[in-house]
Amino acid sequence: MAQALDTRAEPTAVLRSRRSWRGWGFVGPFMAVFALVFLAPIAYSIYLSVFREKLVGGNNFVGFQNYSQALSDPQFWEGFGRVALFLVIQVPIMLGIGLLVALAIDSGRLYGKSFFRISIFLPYAVPAVVAALMWGFMYGTRFGLIGNINRALGTDLPDPLQSGLVLPAIGNIVTWEYAGYSMLIFYSALRVVPPSLYEAAEIDGAGQWRIISAIKLPAIRGALVIASIFSIIGSFQLFNEPSILQSLSPNYISTYYTPNMYAFALSFNGQQYNYSATIAIIMGVVTMVIAYVVQLRGMRREA
Amino acid sequence: MATTAPVSDVAAERRSARRKPPMLRARKPTRDRPRRSTLLTILTGIVLVYSLVPLLWLVINATKTQANLFSSFGLWFSGEFALFTNIRDTLTYGDGEFIRWFGNTVLYVVLGAGGATLLATLGGYGLAKFNFPGKSAVFAVVIGAVAVPGTALAVPTFLMFSSMHLTNTPWSVIIPSLISPFGLYLMWTFSAEAVPKDLLEAARVDGASEFRTFWKVSLPMLAPGVVTVLLFNMVATWNNYFLPLIMLRDSSWFPLTLGLKQWNDQAATAGGSAIFNLVITGSLLTIIPLIAAFLLLQRYWQSGLSAGSVKE
């Protein structure tokens, strides 16, 4: 069918650069809902952030007072530092695993590669709630897998949720959920590299490592940048996993464990809607700036 | 992080791949298959084990009774094989609320993910194929908004929806899930790649309306992209937790994620008995439809992800 249409199209190949409102017929519905569920609440958040409502004394305009308070709020910075640490450690590990597996599968040297591909991707289909509940069970020293191991081997591994290992424990869950997903992104990017490139390189005598560094990695740089940006956004918005594990580890997962949890607790436990909105806006701006910088860097290298 | 954007990126990569030096491309391709490597298989197998063991744990423990759950080794079957009892109990517990939650989830997925895919497809197509006033602003705004954390929007959205009488109704979950900025981004680049401009011009010359052209000519070509966006939107909606957590208070509107969390917390409620066996079995039942969808639609989404394959 495409072929038939193609022939008919030939005589009238005209470049259109005319601006018209017709495009809005397609973009309009998306933008209308977008305005309702994104723009309006953001505008409302900004409005909220310059007020402060108190249990005693009512609602008052406070200008940028909420912002200055947030910037000197140790609890906010503690949470911020924690997700930043999470970002610089967990994200490279997760993307690294994803990349290595993608390269391994793409190399064609694996036995049963489609089994690998689909199996390693599967955890992505597991809801974060289920993943956190499941790992929460497994982490237990009394009844969980760690307990099983301790009893079997006579070791004394600590319960990661009852010690300083909470952050790595959360990192592990997130890595488990998303390593396969990043693998798939990288693998898909690798697949569209024309095989002739590799074959030619092999004929030129290039080894596997050389092919990876000279052809494959440059070819998927864009995918790496995109995956990094999403991971940055994901890390800064960390909420589900720590929030679900909190009931197992209340003394180690504070209400301000991540900025997102802090914002949630402020508004839903503490009725501090205004301050909560402020924290969320600051995090949004920080996330945008960092994502933008990563994108710029990624683009520059590509050029 | 449930996104689909990488696809578009793949499409972009494909373009750059095509720009590779002609010298290399000119060589005659040879067709020898690389040697299989046991070592590499074993190394990758470590990641495989890491990915599958928790799922295995879930399957194994779904066969245990509540009493057995915590007194047996986690990674092997033990005691009475209670899988079917567990499934029956899961489906009937609390007047069959699990089935109710399942139905809600399906409703949210069909309307939320389906609607999101429709809006993203239309919008992405519009961005790719039309030049209209405000076009550059649209994308800047959409991408900028993505970086704002969900909590920033949660409270204002809650208050807004509340004044619109929407909280504690299915709409409060469905409407926000209608927006998938990444889906929009994906469909934009995908449409740009997959639908040749001449084809559209031809249809226009024939006098077809823009929407008719879209349905009859473009949509079939966008199918792999649409399926991919739909699948990933499905995952996002199926796994949605934060939004319903805020919006819903009546458990009869809960999706599975909230319902399972409620069952899990029930053990920590005075008067509530521990039903971890049902939480585990319910979790297993929750992930099966998604895994099945991914397995069954493999061909579509894999080609959708490797956008370039459409034309090759």
Next chain:
Amino acid sequence: MITRTRREAFRMAAVGGALALTLAACASGGETASSAPGSAAPDAAARMQAALEKGGELSLWAWDPAEKDIVAKFQKDYPKVKVDLQNVGTGNDQYTKLQNAIKAGRGVPDIAQVEFYAIPQFSITKSLTDLTQFGAGSLDKTFTSGDWGASKVGDQILGLPQGAGPMVLFYNKAVFDKYGLTVPTTWDEYVAAARKLHAADPKKYITADNGDSGFTASMIWQAGGRPYRVDGTNVTIDFANPGTQKFTAMWQPLIDEKLLAKINPWTDEWFQALSDGTIATLASGAWMPANLEGSAPKASGDWRVTQMPQYEKGQSVTAQNGGGGLSIMEASANKDLAYAFLHYAAVGPGAQSYADTGEFPTQNAILNSPEFLNAAPEYFGGQKINQVLSKAAANVAPGWQYLPFQPYANSIFADTAGQAWTSSGTTLEQGLTGWQDASAKYAEEQGFTVQK
């Protein structure tokens, strides 16, 4: 979902096990309070009667399973009234949703289950209806003075109490016998028993405590500490008082010597530990028996109950742990009918039905009824436990106040005081000071005047 505060929020909910059946069996003839709203002021009574006859719909938010029976019974007696009972979450979860609804100005129920500790918070935002207008003032002799006082803020009556939680000590007699422990009457003896037990079997602990705001507050209450003082919008938060110090000095060694099992209450693990003797005692509210029976059935016959250990020999002081009732929301459009239900649930037939499900009642008439006092559940080896519990109810020390933002303060307990249960090296006293400071900071941000 903020589950940490859940732990202290469950206090009043309970299921009926064999105990409930026992009570139900003897309750049939025990009509203990007026079942019609006749004890209210005459005109209010007439209004309620009219409202009941006219009928209508009421929405009720409650998580306590006992409310289900009460609603069913009520609707049977007054078929024209339809009560829509919703469980929107336990404790703090419900308060959060309630506050959100109040803030949004929509979806507020007519009636809500509100625990004593949350009443001041809703009072500050003027979200609860003062029940004096319905003549509730005449009910002051109906309930125990502690429960009645906890339902009031100043002169306002902001709820009718349903369940109480005077603190008592539950102990596993089988474990005590096996290790030759004597039932402690003082805290010194308690600590000694803790050491002896753990030394004899390192897998056994005197009790489980991983940091719990409700338990800690009640323990301070019993020790004579009154960290919170509230007078309108003037708030004093001070944990540096002798009562608090008495508690911390006694409890700190238990933490330091690792004599407490680090198990979060209400978890499955906790109930297992209560079943298998890992945990030998439990200082808790009088609503606990039904929970033990329901969730630790294997330990039937092992547990007994006694009065709380004392700081000075010969004293008999205890505190309240949990408890609460039903309140009418200010936003309700049908307050006459709402009060008619409240009266039915807390004063009328609902009160007995509440007690029948194994909860600990608040009405003097029920507490003193022979059926109640002579119940001897098998689970407790035939001990007449209600006699112990009723005695404790009479010994609750007066003068405790909750903060007008207690649910929030409890939600940050683990952030601050909870550190004393971690390996961070924070002492209980330092942790409580941190809690005090964080609570005071919040109070100031919310416009309260904080006295140092």
